[in-house]
Amino acid sequence: MKDLATQPANAGKFQNRFVTAQGETRASVPLSKPETLWFNTGTQCNIECENCYILSSPTNDALVYISTDEVNAYLDQISERGWPIREIGFTGGEPFMNPEMIDMARAALSRGFEVLILTNAMRPMMRRTMREGLIELQRLYGTQMTLRVSLDHYSRDLHDAERGAGSFAKTMTGMDWLRDTGIRTTVAGRAHFDEDEASGRAGFAALFESNGFAINAQSPAELVLFPEMDAEVEVPEITTSCWDILGKRPEDVMCASSRMVVRRKGADHPVVLACTLLPYSPEFELGETLSDAEQDVQLNHPHCAKFCVLGGASCSA
Incomplete structure (x- = not known):
């Protein structure tokens, strides 16, 4: 997997976990308010996007399907550690490629957690068994469950340029079904199409x-617009002095409130990562348990700067 820290734009930066290229103390973030625990359901996806940060595709199984039993084990740990988690998130790949997706969502919902499932709303979600499962979860848990649909742009041409010809129409069919079924739906788009946020x-x-979608496009929670992760753009390293300069706090950064569980191909156990955006960077792997994952996170990657600190983005609802 490519390492963005060694790309020409950022050569020499992000090499030392604790010190920047200029010899300053690198900023770190403690787990101060755990609110969301993510599960990566596997990196396989029914499509291959032009710019996928996790390199999902029909053939990428670097992260294999996680199981309901493994999800339940971590839900048990939430109680054991006393984490104030409110939300369980499922991401991929395409989560509905995982045959246990409905069971995993049910496991979290039945314990009282809110559940957020990220999906492209295409064929995997539209299989009969998945639709029947979603209808049942909607009946039992209502707005406790949200599906966030990846719709890169509101125009067919720009969305299809990213996800392949015909993708827009298939996603819209899925969104029509979610609307008609009454399942709470939000959208994730991209903010790199040479237009300002207001226009987007x-x-x-x-x-x-x-289309009659009950989604408030002005709400950052209902329409999330993610910045593009461009390795050719130079970004600054975040030092301890940056917090006051930028007017931000460590607790505002995503890794202060979330962790992600993945199962690597060939591994005996799942592991916990500091960030949903960095599944292949070994320095962001914290250990096998939530106890292991309570350590501070050094912001030693370009995504930490561009996406989280400077961009202020969050994957949570």
Whole structure:
């Protein structure tokens, strides 16, 4: 897997876990308010996007399917550690490729957690067994469950340029079904199409209104617009002095409130990662248990700077 820290734009940076290229103390983030525990359901996906941060594809099984038993083991640990988790998130790959997706969601919902499932709303979600399972979960748990649909742009052409010809139409069919079924739906788009945020949100608002989607395009929780992860763009390293300079706090960064569980191909056990965006960076692997994962996270990657600190993004709802 490619290492963005060694790309030409950031050569020499992000090499030492604790010290920047200029010899300053690197900023770190403690787990101060654990709110979301993510499970990566596996890196396999029904499509291969032009710019996928996790390199998901029909053939990438670097992260294999996680199981309901493994999810339950970590849900038990939440109680044992006393983490104030409110939300369980499922991401991929495409989560509905995992045959145990419905059972895993049910395990979390039945314990009272909110559940967020990220999906492209295409064929894997639209299989009969998955639709029947979602209808049953909706009946039992209502708005406790949310599906966040990846819709890169409100225009067919720009979305399809990222995800392949015909992808927009298939995703819209899935969203129509979610609307008609009454399943709470939000959207994740991309913010790199040479338009300002206001224009982007206005375009999505028009699309949502014309299709009867009950999604507020002005709400950052209902329409998340993620910045592009461009390895060719130089980003600064975040030092301890940056917090005051930027007017931000460590507790505002995503790794202060979340962790992600993955199962690597060939591994005996799942492991816990500091960040949903860095599944292949070994320095962000914290151990096998939630207890292991309570350590501070050094912001030693370009994504830490561009996406989380400077961009202020969050994968949670």
